[in-house]
Amino acid sequence: MIGSNFVIMILEGIRDTLYMTLGSTIVGYILGLPLGIVLYVTSNKGLHPIPFIYRIGDFICNIVRSIPFLILLILLIPFTRLIVGKSYGSTATIVPLVICAAPYIARVVESSLNEVDAGVIEAARAMGASNFQIITKVLLVEAKTSLFRGMTITTGLLLGYSAMSGTVGGGGLGDIAVRYGYYRWETGTMIITVLLLIIIFQIIQNLGTYISGKIDHRKR
Amino acid sequence: MSEIEIKNLTKIFEVKGHNVVALDNVNLSVEKGDIFGIIGMSGAGKSTLVRTVNYLEKPTQGSILIEGTDLSTLSEKELRIKRRDIGMIFQGFNLLEQKNVIDNICFPLEISGTKKKEARIRAKELLKTVNLEDKEKAYPSQLSGGQKQRVAIARALATNPKILLCDEATSALDPQTTDSILKLLKEINEKLGITILIITHQMSVVTEVCKHVAIIDNGKLAEQGTVDEIFENPTSDAAKELISGKDITYTPLKSFDTNKKIRIVFKENSAYEPVISNMILKYKTPINILKADTRNINGTARGEMILSLPEEDGLAEDIIGYLRDNGLVVTDTFEEV
Numbered sequence: 341m342i343g344s345n346f347v348i349m350i351l352e353g354i355r356d357t358l359y360m361t362l363g364s365t366i367v368g369y370i371l372g373l374p375l376g377i378v379l380y381v382t383s384n385k386g387l388h389p390i391p392f393i394y395r396i397g398d399f400i401c402n403i404v405r406s407i408p409f410l411i412l413l414i415l416l417i418p419f420t421r422l423i424v425g426k427s428y429g430s431t432a433t434i435v436p437l438v439i440c441a442a443p444y445i446a447r448v449v450e451s452s453l454n455e456v457d458a459g460v461i462e463a464a465r466a467m468g469a470s471n472f473q474i475i476t477k478v479l480l481v482e483a484k485t486s487l488f489r490g491m492t493i494t495t496g497l498l499l500g501y502s503a504m505s506g507t508v509g510g511g512g513l514g515d516i517a518v519r520y521g522y523y524r525w526e527t528g529t530m531i532i533t534v535l536l537l538i539i540i541f542q543i544i545q546n547l548g549t550y551i552s553g554k555i556d557h558r559k560r
Numbered sequence: 561m562s563e564i565e566i567k568n569l570t571k572i573f574e575v576k577g578h579n580v581v582a583l584d585n586v587n588l589s590v591e592k593g594d595i596f597g598i599i600g601m602s603g604a605g606k607s608t609l610v611r612t613v614n615y616l617e618k619p620t621q622g623s624i625l626i627e628g629t630d631l632s633t634l635s636e637k638e639l640r641i642k643r644r645d646i647g648m649i650f651q652g653f654n655l656l657e658q659k660n661v662i663d664n665i666c667f668p669l670e671i672s673g674t675k676k677k678e679a680r681i682r683a684k685e686l687l688k689t690v691n692l693e694d695k696e697k698a699y700p701s702q703l704s705g706g707q708k709q710r711v712a713i714a715r716a717l718a719t720n721p722k723i724l725l726c727d728e729a730t731s732a733l734d735p736q737t738t739d740s741i742l743k744l745l746k747e748i749n750e751k752l753g754i755t756i757l758i759i760t761h762q763m764s765v766v767t768e769v770c771k772h773v774a775i776i777d778n779g780k781l782a783e784q785g786t787v788d789e790i791f792e793n794p795t796s797d798a799a800k801e802l803i804s805g806k807d808i809t810y811t812p813l814k815s816f817d818t819n820k821k822i823r824i825v826f827k828e829n830s831a832y833e834p835v836i837s838n839m840i841l842k843y844k845t846p847i848n849i850l851k852a853d854t855r856n857i858n859g860t861a862r863g864e865m866i867l868s869l870p871e872e873d874g875l876a877e878d879i880i881g882y883l884r885d886n887g888l889v890v891t892d893t894f895e896e897v
Contacts, residue, residue, distance in 0.1 A: 463654035466614055467668040467719070468643035477670065481658050557699040558657045 346529075349516065354536060356430040357512035360502040361544075364437035365495045371442040375401075376449025377475060383450075387461075387471045401443035409440050409501050413508055430511035433502060441498055448490035452483045485556040492548025499541055513537055561628050562589035563723060563755045564596075564613060569622035571608055571779075582608040584779040585622070590772070592722075595749050595756045597770035597787070599802055602761055605779040610727050610759045614646045615639055626723070644672055647716030647754075651728035653708040655700040661711050662687070662696045668718045679718075686714035690744060706737035713744060717752075724748070726758045730765055738762075742769045763802050767791060767857045775799045791857055792825050792889045804851065804866060804893060820876050821850065825889040826863030835886045836865075843879060845870055866893055 375397060381387045382394040407415070413436045417427045420435040456479055464478045480487070506514025513533045521530025571583040582605045590596045600606040611617040612624055615631045624631045626642065634642060655664050662683050669679035687693050690710040700708055709729060716724055726745070730738040746769050749756050758770060766773050767787060774784035777798035783790060794800045804823060826835075840847060851866040869876040883890050 457652075457654070457657075459650060459652045459654040460656060462616060463648065463650060464667075464671070465616060466643060466646070466648040466725075467671055467715075468640040469671045470640060473671055477667070478656065482656060484658060556658075557660070558701050 350513075350532065350536070353511075353513040353516045353533065354540070357499070357502055357514070357537075357540065360430045360433050360437060360505070360510070360512055361495060361499045361540075363431075364434045364441055364498050364502070365491070367434065367438045368441035368445050368494065368498070369491070371438065372445025373449055375442060375446035376453065377479075379446055379450040380453040380479075381471070381475070387474060397446070401446055404439065404443040405447070409436070409504060410507065412436055412440055413505055413510075428509035428511075433505040433510035433512075436505070437498055437501055440501060441494060444497070445490075445494055448494060449487065452486035452490050453479050455486055456482045485552050485558070488552040488555065489548065492545060492552065495544050495548070496541055499537065499544065503537060562625075563592040563594070563627060564588075564590040564757065565625040565628075566609075566613070567623045567625065569609070569612060569624070570620050571605075571612060571617065572620045581779050583612070583619075586776070586779075586781045588774055588781065588784065590755060590757060592755055593749070593753050594772055595746070595758065595770045597758045597760060597766035597773040598776055599760055599763065599766050599773060600776035600798070601802070604776045604798075606759045606761075606776045607727055609776065610725050610757060613723075613725060613757065614643050614648060644668070644719040645721050646723045646725060647719070647721035648725040648727065649709065649712045649716050649729045651731045653700070653705075653712045653732075655708055655711055655715070657700050660697050660699050661692065661703075664700070664711055665714045665718055668715060672719055682718060683714070686717055689717070689748070690714045704737075705733050706740060709733065709737075709741050710744065713741075713748070717748070717754075722755060724754050724756045726756065726760075728759055728761070731760065731762070738765070739768070745769060764855070767855050767862075769858075771858070775802065787857060791855075791862065793891055800893065804864065820869045820871055821893045822867055822869060822880060823891050823893045824865050824867065824883055825891075826865070827887065827889070833886065835883065835888060836867075838886075839879060839882055842882065843875065845872075845875060847879070 379394060379397045379401070382390040382397070384391070384394070386394075404412075413433075416436045416439060420432050421427045423435055424432045426432055460482060461474055461478060464474050469477070502510065502512055503514025503517065504510075506512065506516070506518040509515065513536055517530055517533040520526045521533060566586055566588040569583055569586040570581070573580045573582055586609065588598075598606050598609060608617055612619050613626075615624065619632075626646065629642070631639065631642065656667060659667065662680070665683040665686055666676070666679040669682060670676075674682075684693075684696075687696060690713055692707060692710050692714070695703065695707065695711075700711070703711065712729075724745075730741050733741060742765065745756055745758075748754055758765060760766060770787050772784065773787050773790050775782040775790070775796060775798050777796065782796035782798040783794065790799055791803060794803050800823075836847075836849075847870070848868040849865060850868055851864075853864045855862050855864060869879055880890050
């Protein structure tokens with residue numbers, strides 16, 4: 341079972357899994373972070389309440405998050421094909437991963453920002469800060485630890501989802517597990533991929549916890 | 561021209577369809593260089609009042625004039641620039657927890673677009689003013705309450721404001737720390753000529769540092785004047801309650817269960833004479849001392865005593881006359897209905 345081809349396949353699997361996970365996290369945050377800020381700002385108790393905008397954002401987030409990922413994956417095949425040119429492989433998988441992750445990230449960001457002490461925001465307003473300055477210089481700074489923890493959780497989630505995409509030819513370790521472990525009954529391969537997923541997940545989680553502890557100045 | 565002028569200020573909050581009147585036609589003016597105290601029980605509306613002074617809360621009716629400028633005439637941007645002239649400190653300090661002391665002090669300067677290098681120099685000066693030179697690199701979580709408030713004061717002073725608003729700034733601090741913060745505020749007032757508006761529920765804060773005081777009760781201005789005047793002769797129930805406390809119901813022996821209670825204030829000159837002893841010897845009647853206290857009012861000691869007098873015909877009046885002749889200020893106490 342363990343030949344050089346196998347090793348190469350596993351290594352490529354790891355590479356593809358990391359590519360999908362990190363790629364979708366980054367693109368997810370490019371979309372989700374501003375969306376989360378918009379949700380926070382326009383909400384009832386936000387810096388600039390606009391109920392109409394909030395309700396739209398809120399609705400979109402809830403709709404997307406209520407669709408199971410596996411179904412979203414299939415549902416989005418035409419859209420993925422439009423953007424990437426094909427509906428299989430790891431780059432193609434990033435599309436549904438991002439669509440799935442962005443609303444989730446927006447929610448995580450919104451709740452992180454909600455944790456920022458209202459008194460600090462009031463102090464900044466009293467100093468003459470504009471809403472934009474409050475967002476960039478107060479909210480994002482004060483919430484950075486919480487935001488980073490949220491990002492760690494999101495990355496872990498996307499690692500799992502990227503493996504799920506293996507069922508529809510998504511590439512990466514999940515794909516290997518489905519093709520070899522499931523269709524060919526190669527239990528050994530299945531166990532190896534699962535172990536690798538566990539290890540990668542642990543590395544992400546521990547690294548995230550470590551870094552967020554390092555950048556937090558609130559307690560020491 | 562007054563530094564701060566509050567005209568016919570009314571603030572109404574809508575809470576679940578109900579209108580709550582937080583402030584009801586308040587008129588006040590604070591002169592340049594004054595330390596002005598606004599005191600009231602919790603829920604009296606004093607925090608709302610201070611937050612209208614820098615327009616964090618917009619008045620429902622009435623206007624706020626800062627050095628003659630009506631804040632309602634300013635655009636959002638002009639208002640933000642105006643706020644740099646009005647520093648503010650809070651009960652909860654409200655420091656940025658993820659920034660160290662010096663960055664916290666530089667923060668208002670960063671917002672106003674001051675160059676980083678200049679801001680640093682200014683922040684270091686301010687650290688000296690508030691006596692925290694050795695804490696430059698510390699984070700707020702490593703500081704005590706008093707130190708945090710010092711940082712907050714330095715931060716509030718960074719933009720060279722003309723006015724400093726203190727919203728219950730000492731309420732979260734222990735008595736010693738409160739004293740040191742009040743001393744610092746007084747120092748700043750004297751050195752920089754900055755006008756200070758202090759919101760508090762503690763009479764001791766007012767008597768310690770304020771020159772003028774206004775008493776807010778249920779959203780209304782109950783009374784205002786110099787601290788001396790109000791302490792000696794409070795006329796509103798709210799003022800009496802804040803000065804002498806509410807419950808003077810302890811002790812009374814059966815035979816002294818009388819409604820005639822008086823409050824006397826000793827000034828410096830009368831504090832040397834054993835007035836009460838002499839009075840008892842003279843009228844040969846025992847009186848009941850319900851409360852006695854000494855307070856520091858703007859640096860001078862004032863004694864305060866609450867007596868219950870016998871209700872015999874004329875005797876109470878005689879005693880009051882005797883006390884007045886001896887240079888004491890005598891007033892009725894606040895009666896709980």
